[in-house]
Amino acid sequence: AQKVTQAQTEISVVEKEDVTLDCVYETRDTTYYLFWYKQPPSGELVFLIRRNSFDEQNEISGRYSWNFQKSTSSFNFTITASQVVDSAVYFCALSDTPQVRGSARQLTFGSGTQLTVLP
Amino acid sequence: KAGVTQTPRYLIKTRGQQVTLSCSPISGHRSVSWYQQTPGQGLQFLFEYFSETQRNKGNFPGRFSGRQFSNSRSEMNVSTLELGDSALYLCASSPEQGARSNEQFFGPGTRLTVL
Numbered sequence: 102a103q104k105v106t107q108a109q110t111e112i113s114v115v116e117k118e119d120v121t122l123d124c125v126y127e128t129r130d131t132t133y134y135l136f137w138y139k140q141p142p143s144g145e146l147v148f149l150i151r152r153n154s155f156d157e158q159n160e161i162s163g164r165y166s167w168n169f170q171k172s173t174s175s176f177n178f179t180i181t182a183s184q185v186v187d188s189a190v191y192f193c194a195l196s197d198t199p200q201v202r203g204s205a206r207q208l209t210f211g212s213g214t215q216l217t218v219l220p
Numbered sequence: 221k222a223g224v225t226q227t228p229r230y231l232i233k234t235r236g237q238q239v240t241l242s243c244s245p246i247s248g249h250r251s252v253s254w255y256q257q258t259p260g261q262g263l264q265f266l267f268e269y270f271s272e273t274q275r276n277k278g279n280f281p282g283r284f285s286g287r288q289f290s291n292s293r294s295e296m297n298v299s300t301l302e303l304g305d306s307a308l309y310l311c312a313s314s315p316e317q318g319a320r321s322n323e324q325f326f327g328p329g330t331r332l333t334v335l
Contacts, residue, residue: 143328144308145326145327145329147326194263208263208265210262212262
């Protein structure tokens, strides 16, 4: 069974601080994908990043960076120099190999981390 | 390309009623998945449709059903509504193939309130 754990329920930082959101996952699959989504108050899930299980390179995109470590089953997300607009709920998600070839992978989500960036 | 659209955005129903939610995927996407989001249970997978066939189903009672039309638009139906069905229902579409075939693109959701 798959499981995603986001131990941090809420984080509050002051603008311009760096913040790291933790994500730990469990899966028996050798091929899987990890995702981060942002959910602003409007409700829509906004895709941030996808990482496959064979690619352990860290990635940086502007103020965002991701640290994927298979050895510890973690996929952490860091926001550098946080801004008020970063305030949202962030979800880490895992998808496994679909049972049916070509079908969409079912996402298993963590419980989310509510990030509040104070001005 | 237009994104995933869901209608209606907000809905209020009473216990015992039934409701139908609609989702239009991104043009060219044939896979549509539905998720329920509640404060207590978080985001949970409901089902996935591809080419008008349900191919994957989560752990929800039979009151939750769906269908997909030939144009890939999908509807989900909840019969005999219960208070606990109050939730944000999110639809996601996925391309059949290509580099992004394992990604799901989400719509804005339909917020259902059951009174």
